[in-house]
Amino acid sequence: xxxFIGLFVGTISLCVLPQLASVFFYQRPFLLTxxxxxxxxxxxxxxxxxxxxxxxxxxxxxxSITNRIKIDMMEEITNLYPENWIVGKNxxxxxxxxxxxxxxxxxxxxxxxxxxxxVNYKKLEKLSEFILNSDVGxxxxxxxxxxxxxxxxxxxxxxxLALVFSEEIKPSQINILKQEMSILVKDTFxxxxxxxxxxxxxxxVRKLVDIAIKAISPAVNDPTTCLNCIDQIGEIAKxxxxxxxxxxxxxxxxxxxxxxxxxxxxxxxxxxxxxxxQWGKEDPTVVKRIIRSIRIxxxxxxxxxxxxxxxxxxxxxxxxxxxxxxxxxxxxxKISKEKLTTIELELANFRQKAxxxxxxxxxxxxxxxYEMHHYSDNLAIxxxxxxxxxxxxxxxxxxxxxxxxxxxxxx
Amino acid sequence: MMTQKLKYxxxxxxxxxxxxxxxxxxxxxxxxxxSALMILEYNIDFGVLFKINIFDTxxxxxxVSNVLISILIGISLTTFSVIFVVMQLASxxxxxxxxxxx
Numbered sequence: 177x178x179x180f181i182g183l184f185v186g187t188i189s190l191c192v193l194p195q196l197a198s199v200f201f202y203q204r205p206f207l208l209t210x211x212x213x214x215x216x217x218x219x220x221x222x223x224x225x226x227x228x229x230x231x232x233x234x235x236x237x238x239x240s241i242t243n244r245i246k247i248d249m250m251e252e253i254t255n256l257y258p259e260n261w262i263v264g265k266n267x268x269x270x271x272x273x274x275x276x277x278x279x280x281x282x283x284x285x286x287x288x289x290x291x292x293x294x295v296n297y298k299k300l301e302k303l304s305e306f307i308l309n310s311d312v313g314x315x316x317x318x319x320x321x322x323x324x325x326x327x328x329x330x331x332x333x334x335x336x337l338a339l340v341f342s343e344e345i346k347p348s349q350i351n352i353l354k355q356e357m358s359i360l361v362k363d364t365f366x367x368x369x370x371x372x373x374x375x376x377x378x379x380x381v382r383k384l385v386d387i388a389i390k391a392i393s394p395a396v397n398d399p400t401t402c403l404n405c406i407d408q409i410g411e412i413a414k415x416x417x418x419x420x421x422x423x424x425x426x427x428x429x430x431x432x433x434x435x436x437x438x439x440x441x442x443x444x445x446x447x448x449x450x451x452x453x454q455w456g457k458e459d460p461t462v463v464k465r466i467i468r469s470i471r472i473x474x475x476x477x478x479x480x481x482x483x484x485x486x487x488x489x490x491x492x493x494x495x496x497x498x499x500x501x502x503x504x505x506x507x508x509x510k511i512s513k514e515k516l517t518t519i520e521l522e523l524a525n526f527r528q529k530a531x532x533x534x535x536x537x538x539x540x541x542x543x544x545x546y547e548m549h550h551y552s553d554n555l556a557i558x559x560x561x562x563x564x565x566x567x568x569x570x571x572x573x574x575x576x577x578x579x580x581x582x583x584x585x586x587x
Numbered sequence: 588m589m590t591q592k593l594k595y596x597x598x599x600x601x602x603x604x605x606x607x608x609x610x611x612x613x614x615x616x617x618x619x620x621x622s623a624l625m626i627l628e629y630n631i632d633f634g635v636l637f638k639i640n641i642f643d644t645x646x647x648x649x650x651v652s653n654v655l656i657s658i659l660i661g662i663s664l665t666t667f668s669v670i671f672v673v674m675q676l677a678s679x680x681x682x683x684x685x686x687x688x689x
Contacts, residue, residue: 181609184663186616191652193621198645205645207633209624210652216616217655225662232670 177235180228187216238391238401242384246408248373249380250415256375257419263542266552267481267561268442269421272435274320279344283337283357285329287367292327294374297425297436299364304434306360307339312349315341320435326376329367336361377412378439381447384409389455392462402456403465409448410469416444417477417486442485449489457498460515464522466490471526474533480543484564487530487571495523527574534572543568 190213194206234240274280300321307316320338323329329336337357345353371379388405391398426436439447449466456462470486477483499519503509509516537543543565550558634641 178609179612182612182616184659185609185613186620187659188656189613189617190621191656193617194625195649195652197625201629204629205634205641206625206628207641207645207648208628209621210645210648212620212624214648214652214655217652217659220659221655221662225659229666232666236673 177228177231180224180231183216183220183224187213187220189213190216238387239404242387242404242408245380245383246411249377249412252373252375252377252380253412253415253419256377256423256425257416257421258424259420260418261420261479261482263478263540263545264551265420266557267479267546267564268557269426269438269440270554270556270560271437271440272318272320272430273556274338274340278317279341281339281341281345281350281353281357282335283339283354283361284332285334285336285365285367286358286362287329287331287365289330290328290367290369291371292323292325292329293366293368293370293372294376295321295325295436296364296366297429299360300434301429301432303337303357303360303364304429304432306356307353308433310353310356312341312345312353315343315345316433317342318433318435321437324378324437324439325374326371326379336365377416377444378447381409381412381444384412385447385451388452392452392456392459399459399461402452402462406452406462406465406469409452410473413445413448413470413486414473414476416441417473417479417482441482445485445489453493457493458510460499460511460519463493463495463499463519466493467495467522467526471522471529474526474529475536477533478537478540478542480537480546480568481561481564483530483533483537484567488567490523490526495519531572534568537568538572 190209194209194213197206198204235244300319304319307313307319317340320340322335322338328334339353339357373379384405388402388409390396391401391405421440422430422436422438426438429436449470452462453466456466467490470490473486474483477486499509499516501516504511504513504516534543546561546565550561552558552561632641633639
């Protein structure tokens, strides 16, 4: 589109410039320039304009929009999380927590209010090197990036960085450090009026979720668009489910005393599905598609924690509380009996697939491996790993008698 | 992998550094091509070179080019104003660029 705008503006300029120049150099006709301008104008009218209209009609289609958002997100995921998860790595990532008893200096945002657009990690690394080489370097423990990329930043209010020291440092040293940091922070962080795709996967998910819930709102009533968004979200979720968390940058900087703040898989899955389910839970088509989009990912997920999150996402929807025969008979459900059966079948299929994948992981020895081995010093991560393995083992033997809630339809 | 990374970096430069690619391309057409052609024409007399009545051709071409750019301006303004209204209604909280249309 920008190319078309460039061509149009350029063509108009090429046609106007020689005429303007002729006013001052009336003995010199700029025939060639005008001829080139006219050729461009003819090309613009006969070729580029129809092409632009076709381009617009294709790209304004919701499938193109959602597909493009997904492609951008996939690129970003590949860039941020280049490595797939393999056995021997941590199952999950949790944010580093600052010990409340330590001495810390908070660096507030010097930017005009806006959204955190991006963080330059190379400069963030230099920032840490600068502190380490300063006179308080020996006391420096860690620097914590507080906002996640895409977060709303308020001038002189939002903390961008928390610098943690092993001991309290002198007020004069604090003042010098704060002054230096506010200059360095301006180069490291970028705050803008709009969010960007860079380093912000949640932004793409946010847009897809927004399109989906707008589409199923009673004012619009366009479930196909919503289903399209769920499909694209499913692909993003698939990509995230096989990746190693945290991001490569986060791991590199972690070893250099910088703790980056970013979302983990659990949060991403919540962003992907929670709000769509919230607004679409009474539409069986939407619910079925959500279950299906998660179900088709399951065979690819080798990380037990991620598998647990995906299973939990569906189980915690408590679908059988909504879609059961007693609700149907009481007239609380405004759907046909056939739809009710299909939801139950979809859920049964999901459970079957989930159990199969747990079995596969068990056969590969992954579950046993993480029962015995843990690769993190962080107790919260170890506990979450133990809990995930326990959950999967219990889920595997979970009796599938779904008639308990009155759903005797497919039993 | 390297090519992919390079492609990603170039794309990011385009998105973040050259936010208005249209303005950039417009300037290239108008300033670079326009100036080059005009300097060339100022120094070389094409009338002598091609043995044509350059003043006569030039005055007739002015009328044609004016018609062409009038149509171009007309249709561009109509199209872009419609697009902006539609985009404004459809995506009041996102920049149109983020939907990949602009």
